[in-house]
Amino acid sequence: MRTVLITGGTSGIGEAAARAFVAAGWRVIATGRRKERLDALVAELGTDKVHPAVFDVRDEAARDAALEALPAEFRAIDLLINNAGLALGTAPAQSASLDQWKTMIDTNVTALVSLTRKLLPALVERMGAIINISSVAATYPYTGGNVYGGTKAFVHQFSLGLRSDLAGTGVRVTSIEPGMVETEFTLVRTEGNQEASDKLYGGANPMTGEDIANTLLWVAQLPPHLNINTLELMPVSQSFAGFQVARS
Template identity: 90%
Template sequence: MRTALITGGTSGIGEAAVRAFVAAGWRVVTTGRRKERLDALVAELGADKAQGLAFDVRDEAARDAALDALPADFRQFDLLINNAGLALGTAPAQSASLDQWKTMIDTNVTALVSLTRKLLPALVERKGAIINLSSVAATYPYTGGNVYGGTKAFVRQFSLGLRSDLSGTGVRVTSIEPGMVETEFTLVRTEGNQEASDKLYGGANPMTGEDIANTLLWVAELPPHLNINTLELMPVSQSFAGFQVARN
């Protein structure tokens, strides 16, 4: 039985991915800050199939202690899904919060590369796989996207760099780059503004966490000689924004 580590499993894409992989016969270890949600998920799926680790991905000491405490059956990872991440704020750069910028960088970039580096030797040994959650924001800039888009561009380029370095090891690396997915993403970004979330997704028929989870599972279960380098997804209702023009 293969084992996956999925970060950010307390809601949205991460939670849907945990369910999808367990249903497909994988063991899953998932992480998140909200212990009560992790406990409920594990109780639902069964502790023989899923384990939840409650810590902030930015806290390397807490991360290492939690991983070290896993049952033996859950310690050998065949797949790392770096899903944990967030966007904070919608202000233009000149009035944005520097603290929010740093939090996004620490979470979306530093924590991701730190966990990846920790697991790489074992993933190489097991000829495993890494799937990183980037975003269409890595490619298409938009007003207020500034540092969030920059972090996701890093994730995309880091994924391609890993592919180069891991050539010949059998390890597969994929950057998944979704567009609009209805999750708690906008609630987090706007500090709980339900009206803003409803306005963004209303009438748009956006993608769901389950849509992306099924894509992650498809990538993970491809034959080992196939690698999806990057995969960009959007709902049909979303397309490439037009250029902005500021007029006098």
Template identity: 75%
Template sequence: MKTAFITGVTAGIGAAAARRFVAGGWRVVGTGRRRERLDALAQELGDSFRPLAFDMRDERAREAAVVGLPQNWSPDLLVNNAGLALGTAPAQTADLNQWRTMIDTNVVAVVALTHRLLPGLIERKGAIVNLSSVAATYPYAGGNVYGGTKAFVRQFSLGLRSDLHGTGVRVTSIEPGMVETEFTTVRTGSQDASDTLYAGADPMTAEDIAETIWWIATLPPHLNVNALELMPVSQSFGGFQVVRT
């Protein structure tokens, strides 16, 4: 039985991915900060799910969680899903602490966990799926550091792919556009479940992305998807901004 190590499983894409992989006959090691959410998911998924409660930015907790994994739960797949976007202010008025939190979560933690699990993934000829974003390619006002972190994730994935040439390890950067999750609901600040960030836009769902991760993970081992950009049909590219004087 194969094992997937998925970060950020307490909501959204991570939770959907955990459910999809367990349904597909895999075991899942799932990380998250919210113990009660992890416990509920463990109750739902049973013995095929192993919860690890810690903040990805906490180096000691991250290391202790990995070291504590039983040998037979060694990952065949790493899904670096945990990440966040804070604030929509332009750079000149942005909160530096929010920038640091995004960098520590979206970049530093991803790099550190990947580095820690690489020897086992190489030994098992496994795979790495990193969740980037269309924000890595298409900038938008207020996206400053978030877009920068996701551009890093994309380039880091391509660099890993190059370095791991010949090892049998596959590496993919998945770059979604609009995905409706709990995160997009929270960002509106509204208690109305229908008042979401993408209301009326027919966005993708967490399950859409989870199914994509599953597809990539279960491709024949001689195939590698380097990068995959997804958008709902309702979303496309905008024009350049122009200031006229």
């Protein structure tokens, strides 16, 4: 039985991925800050299938303590899914919050590379895999996307760099880059504005956390000689933004 560690397992894509991987016969280490949500996931899926690791990905000491406390049957990690991440604010750069920018960088970049580096030796030893969740914002800029898009562009490029460095080890690396997915993403970004979330997704038939979870599972279970480098997904209703023209 293979084991996957999924960061950001308390909602959205991460929570859906935990369910999908357990259904496919994997053990899941689900991480997140909200203990009650992880406990509910364990109650639903079983203590033998899911281990809850409660920590903020930005807190390296708490992360290391949680990894040290893993039960024996969950210690051999075959796949790391770096899913934890967030966008904060929608203001243009000149009026955006620097604190929000730093939080996005600390979460989407620093925490991701730190955990990846922590697990890399074991993943190399087991010829495992890494799936990083980037975004179409890595490629297509939009007003207010500024630092969020920059962090996701980093994730894309970091994934390619890992592929290059890990050549010959058997470790696979994939960057998954979704467009519009209806999760708590916009609620987090707007500090709980349900109206803004409803407006964004209303009538758009967006992708779901389950859609992306099934994609993650497909990538993870491909034959070991195949690597998906980058996979970009959008709902059919979403397309590329047009160019802006500022007129006098």
